[in-house]
Amino acid sequence: MEKSANDLLKEFAPQLENPTKKWWLIFGIMVILFIFGIYGLIYQIRYGHIVTGMRDHVVWGVYIVNFIFFMGLSYAGAIISGALHLMKTDWRKPIMRMGELITVISLLIGPCFIIFCVGRFDRLHYLIIYPRIQSPITWDVIAIMTDIVGCLLFLYLSFIEDFAKLRDYKELNVPNWKKKMYTFLALNYKGTPEQEKRLKQSKNVMAAMVIAIAIIVYSVLAWIFGVTLQPGWHSTIFGPYFVIAAVYSGTGLLIILMWFYRKFFHLEEYITKKHFVNIGILLFILGAFYGYFTFSDYLTKWYGSVRMDKLLIDMLFKNYFWEFVVANYIGVIVPMVILGFKRFRTINAITIGAFITLISLWFNRFLIVVPTLETPFLPIQDNRMAWIKYAPTWVEISLFTAGVSVFVILMMLAAKFIPIVSISEMTEKQDKENIII
């Protein structure tokens, strides 16, 4: 069972070497989607935000939904990979890198949706040069920048050992520039006891820090909504609710990635049913929490007689009935049933459950953002009828798919650059005395 680093390198080398036809095909499709998104963006810049579905009441649409969604995936990746790092159990090893990659890649995509959403992105630097600390957006700018630095650092620290191994592996059939990159990025890491100790310590510190940062940063994002007076947003539960929902969606994404990498890179030996079940149990617990928070939030709004809350709940059940069912019933019940009964716990079923989680959590964010904006304190009147109801246009959808395609592209490129199963982690001797931190 135990394999040496060289065995693993030999086994994983084809992943990093010349791409297959299938790889190029998927890559090509993703690039086309990306170009379509760029076209949409240019169209929006040319004709203004009038080409989106957003109007004076629903001022935030799919762009902000995607922003919350991708940021959530990122923070979830940080919390999961940080926790996995600190757990010191053997089974976590093959999937850690995926968690780290989710963190950084989603974190690069999420803020782009803010750029699409602001009316004057040519003035985006004003956020830095004229900041007002009273504004939750400024908190968010600080938080996201801290997070990007922290997560990139954590990702890089976990890469160093593998870069060193790839540098030293002479039979690797990759272009010269790639080898040079490995040499440069390995930072002269030789694996001396001193280097090893330092690296380990810094990784432990960063793992703990990214967990803390992720929780704080996602709460800040939730407070952007929570501090306003709008019905549905003005809620004290939003900070923890957002964090739980984020980790739930990110766990789903991790399972989906495990399934894809396992299939395309033939990692059946490394990513086994045990991984799916273990992460699936985590999904089950988070699903229960998510369901509980959602229920708690809506019950208190529904039970009382506050007029605005009532209008919002009516809107959710009338105009957004199916979205509500998908987000808050199917998204909780189906994954929990799949994981709750042993006989449903197959790899494919768990992946389907995870996929449902991901979809439903997107709708959950949509239901947080849009219906609230459609139920302002003063009823929407004296307005063009066509301007009242929000529906995303092709421009918004093109940028949405572009965001997803960039995620896939970066995941594919990352897997071409570094083994998706961390070699250094796999070969690391388990240090019994080294318990958490």
Place this chain on the structure above:
Amino acid sequence: MKNDESKNTRRRFLKLGIGAGAASLAGFAGAKMGASENNTEEKSGIKETIKVLTPDGKLVEVEKTSILPAKDVFIDRIKAQEGIAGRKFVMVIDLAKCKNARKCIDACQEGHKLPTDHEWMKLYLLKDSDATAPYWFPKPCYHCDNPLCVSVCPVGATYKRSDGIVLVDTERCIGCKFCMTGCPYSARVFHWKKPDVVVDENTPYSPETNIPPKEGTVGKCVFCPDKLRNNELPRCATACPMGVIYFGDMLEDSVTNGTETVRFSELLRDRGGYRYKEELGTEPSVYYLPPTQRQFPWERGYESLPDSIKSRYENIDVIKETFPKDNNPA
């Protein structure tokens, strides 16, 4: 020729010793607040004289034509942040008089060069509960004393001034729209596209007028500080044919709708004045007088509208009930 004439009158004017600056003139201009322009005397050729008070307290009589309108002092982005000294502006809207004539909206659109579909003033048809009667409800920006829009702005593009006015600096605004979600009164609107109005390119930008409008930024009612500096009423108050909108200074305790000037505190006391959604704690500067003893049935405000405007109200229950045929063209 016109230039020469104005120079002459100006010189004469200065000789009279009342040219001590825009302020004294503005004091005079205040006296004719809300009076409609009357051009008939000019045509008849009779030189009409008018009495004015000089800064040193003398009453002098001058030709009406020699009085120049108070010169507009350009207020740049820095000056606009200060506010007019010693003032605290308030607006009182008398719901009993409003019949949805929409002149306030037209004057606002015209005066601030606002594009179509970008309206600062809105007219709602509210009905508080099943048994109560509907009423028309003009809604400008409330210029709150505890404005959430100002709190949430990440770049300081919107700010509260000493005179109570909340302004937007569209040269600073990044268009994040957070203020629009922060405002509980939906007072803010966005420039979704290139503004379809013609504005002289050389017009210098002032946050007090928000001319020229800029794509991708947020706009809202500004209480017309450019008019207030000349001691004139905001455009909506002047334009209203019913005298619905009273405007004035809380520190002077007086408000006027152009035809009558009343004590602000007495008006609120006698007519049961209130602020919309007081419970939100935003402390608006706009007060409402309840729609009691109404001068018009509310239906008239709908019937007289052109179809294009009528369609803006078709989603309201009380309109659907009262005017079923308008909504079923078949």
